[in-house]
Amino acid sequence: MVDAVAGGTKHRRKPLLAVVADRTWRFFCSVRAALYEIIFLAVLILVGTLRGSVLPAQMPRFVPALEPLVARWYAFDVFHSLIFSMTLALLTVAITVCTINRVPGIWQALVHPTVATTRQFFRSAEPAIVERSPDAPEAVARELVAILRSRRYRVLTEQRGGDIHVYADKNRWGKLGTFPFHLALILLLVGGIVGAQFGFREPVFTVAEGATRDVGEGTHLRLKLERFVDSYNQIGSPTEYRSDVILYEGDQEVRRGSLTVNNPLTYKGVTFYQASYGQAAQIEVQDAAGNVAFAAAVPFEYVSRSNGDAPAAIVDLPAQGVRLELFFPNLKLDAKPEIGTIKLQSGELYAQAREAGTNTKLGEGVVIAQGDVARVGGLDVQFVRERRFTLLQVAYNPGIPILFSAAILLVIGLAITFYFPHRRIRALVSAGGGETEVMLAPLAKRDWGAKRDFVRTLSAIEARFGPATLLGRSSHAGD
Amino acid sequence: MPATDLLRLSYYGFTAASVAVLAAVVFYVMDALWLARTSRLVTAGDALASWRAYATPPTPSGRLASTTVALATLFAGLAVALRALATGRGPYSDMYEFSVAFVFVALLGYFLLERNYGIRPIGVIALPVILGMVAYVWSLPPSVREDRGLIPALSNNVIMTAHVSSAVIAYAAFALSFAAAVLYLVVARWPRAWLPSAELLDEVAFRAVTIGFPAQLLLLILGSVWAHMAWGGYWSWDPKETAALFTWMVYGGYLHARTLRGWRGTRSAAYLVVAFLAVVFTYFGNYWFGGLHAYSGV
Structure with a gap:
């Protein structure tokens, strides 16, 4: 930018840095630019939203040439993409600069x-x-x-x-409502970053009845599932899933209670949520010398490769160099015939052993009825009893207080702006x-x-x- | 009274409301025709007088239309209240309950709008929109009228009721802003003495958004609080969540354009008409989205 000069006087240029800073500031102050940024972000959100729907898949039916584009669309994880993060960052800077820029004008109009x-x-x-x-x-x-x-x-x-x-x-103070609102938008982003940086979330945390599992993440917490209960109404819809649990910090019991959907258990900011459940089996394994190599409840958190509805579990026994694979029958009403030719029935499980590391089968698998013992891969495996496992989500999010404060500020800001x-x-x-x-x-x-x-x-x-x-x-x- | 009787009464209430909405559509059209025929008799007076008397002049057909809307609101309110009494929770277990509640709140919103501004011709646009929703409710399978109970994830009564109530208020307010915007576009092209002034319609559309935008925000916040309590994650980028966020941003764009860029008139009215597509998209999203809101479909 060139300063206005009278004829013959020296041109005095602003330093380049000042010009760049000035233009950048003006770009971020521009409401027009902010509008385009909002629209661009909204379009990205729409693209991401439609990706979660069946609508793009319909497009090639009308225009077959769109097939590759639709495939790329489904492959594009918008909300975790660089462009989405960059747009959010750009908008946050624009909100900050725009808001700061408006302060003197609004203040002047209010006070003087x-x-x-x-x-x-x-x-x-x-x-x-x-x-x-x-x-x-x-x-x-x-x-x-x-x-x-x-x-x-x-x-x-x-x-x-x-x-x-x-x-x-x-x-006149209603004019100030815009500030808590826009500050809150920035806080939302800050809360999200704090949560992602300093928190953790374990979406699949399974514990079988009677078993205890470490939470990890440096928390020194362990959770024991005493019992899992599921109840249903007359037409068979589930009405409640409940896990009765004990929480330990080190060896000290710190909490004991029931977890249901919507009623999580929180201790020192770490929260356990009821998410799902499944079948488990109490197993005892003895080696050839009669030593107990394993005795615990095993959650059947996988499914069989040959029958996607048959629950499966894995027990690794490194000292014996064996991996045990266990299967329950598929009990769904519309079930296909049981795994292969085994004809597994309710109250039985199928066990087979593989060599740890190489995955080579160690002999043939066997069917074990509840209470029975069978020899599998040179080990005596007892199916003590059927049990359940619970599937929890474990989360620690230090960003939550920031997010909820932001939510309150958003509502207050809007109420002041619109209703006063x-x-x-x-x-x-x-x-x-x-x-x-x-x-x-x-x-x-x-x-x-x-x-x-x-x-x-x-x-x-x-x-x-x-x-x-x-x-x-x-x-x-x-x- | 047994719950099944209450459910049946609620169903009768909705049936009566549906008939009343249909009748109201007819009466509002009749009223518009009446006003159009007699408008030469309506004198605006000087401009200051027109500021004082901006209300649509009273007519017999207008009184009939307004009374019918009041009745429809009452019946729809009864349908929602009786069902809540029977089920012991808010209207959020499926699209039937949600849409009946939408019909009630949209009628109530329109009723208040008409009382506050005293203008009736918006009814010609707003009532058919509500009738469309009534028709949608009737297109659902009859089994939805029974109480089918709740899956465990939906069993947090207070937050779920507030979450879904915010949604209903937001969508109803956006529907009214849509109706005002459509009428604006008509008036801008075809101004008539019996129609409200374009400026007033611009105001009504804006006021409706100032109700809908915070309600949509509350919907997002309460949904987050609930997700945080039920699933351990306050935001999951679930399609219905992001669709609601998209809708909120679309109306945020309108507010910025109007207040900071001075958008008024045809441009902002056209924007609101298009913006309403986002609401429809989000409302019926359960039909084409998978994800966490899939169970709340029909």
Whole structure:
């Protein structure tokens, strides 16, 4: 940018850095740019939303050439993409800069508004009115101020020559509502980053009945599932899943209680949520010498490769160099025949052993009924009893207080902005032709609500000064 | 009274509301025709007088239309209340309950709008939108009228009720802003003395958004709180979640364009008409989205 110069004087250029900083600042201040950023982010969100629907898949039916594009669409994880993060970051910077940039103007308008006005303002404002009074201008102005104040307006006056300028406004602090709202938008992002950086979330945390599992993540917490209960209504829909658990910190029991969906268990910010459940089996394994190699409940958290509805479990026994694979029958009503030719029945499980590391089968698999022992891969495997496992989600999110504070600020900011609109009225009281003339008009360009408020306030003014006369052009229908 | 009787009464209430909505559509059209024929008798007076008397002049057909809307609101309210009494929870177990609640809140919103601004011709647009929703409810299989209970994930009564109530309020407010915006576009092209002023319609559309936008925000916040309590994650990028966020941003764009860029008139009205597509997209999203809201489909 070149400073304005008179002929012959030296050109003085701003340093490049200042120019860049100035332009960058102006870019981020621009409402137009902010609007484009909002629209671009909204489009990205729409693309991501549609990806979660069946709609894009329908497109190639009408335009087959779109097939590759639709395939790429489904492959594009919008919400975890760089462009999405960058747009969010850009918008956050824009919100920050834009908001900071608006502070001086808004503050000035609130604290030190311009009181003096011109006759031209009343000629172009609508609806602008005139009142006349035989009283002196000072007395009329005093009464006008009193009427406006009685209607909760703040009133400022300024005398210029023989004229008295009046500026009245109410709900001026409502203009500040934009700040908590936009601050909250930034806090939402901060809360999200804090949660992602310093928190953790384990979406699949399975524990079988009777078993205890470490939470990890440096928490020193262990969770024991005592019992899992599921109940159903008459038509077979599930009504409750409940896990009775004990939480230990080190060896110390710190919590004991029941977990249901919507009623999680929280300890020191770590929360356990009920998510799902499944079958488990109490297993005891002895080696050839009769030593117990394994005795615990095993969650059947996998499914069989040959039958996707048959629950499966894996027990690794590194000391014996064996991996045990266990299967339950598929008990669904529409079940296919059981795994291969085994004909596994309810109350039985199928066990087979593989060599750890190589995955080579160690002999044939066997069917074991509940309570029985069978030899599998050189080990005695006892199916003690059927049990359940619970599937929990474990989460620790230190960003939550920030997010919820942001949510409250968002609501407060919007409520202030929308439900306490800033209303402004200007008046000019002047002497002329042996009487005092008062011109009044709202600052309400194309704002019907503000005009209606003005007309309502006018009723009180007319009650004192008589019917008002309209100045300027008509303000009705279709203008 | 047994729950099944309450459910049946609720169903009768909705049936009565449906008939009343259908009748109201007819009456509002009749009223518009009446106003159009007699508008030359309506004198606007000077402009200041028109500021004081912006309400649509009273007509017999108008009174009939307004009374019918009041009745429809009452019946729909009864349908929602009786069902809540029978099931012991808010209207959120499926699209039937949700849509009946939408019909009630949209009617109530329209009723309040008409009382506050005293303008009736918006009814010609708003009531058919509500009738469309009534028709959708009737297109659902009759089995939805029974209480089918709740899956465990939906069993948090207070937050779920508030979450879904916010949704209903937001969508109803956006529907009214859509109706005002459509009428704006009509008035901008075809101004008539019996129609509300374009400026007033711009205001009504804006005011409806100032109800819908915070309600949509509450919907998102309460959904997050609930997801945090039920699933351990306050935000899952679930399609219905992101669709609601998208809708919120679309209306956020409108508010910025209007308040900071001075968008008024045809441009902002056209924007609101298009924006309403986002609401429809989100509302019926259960039909084409998978994810965490899939179970709340029909």
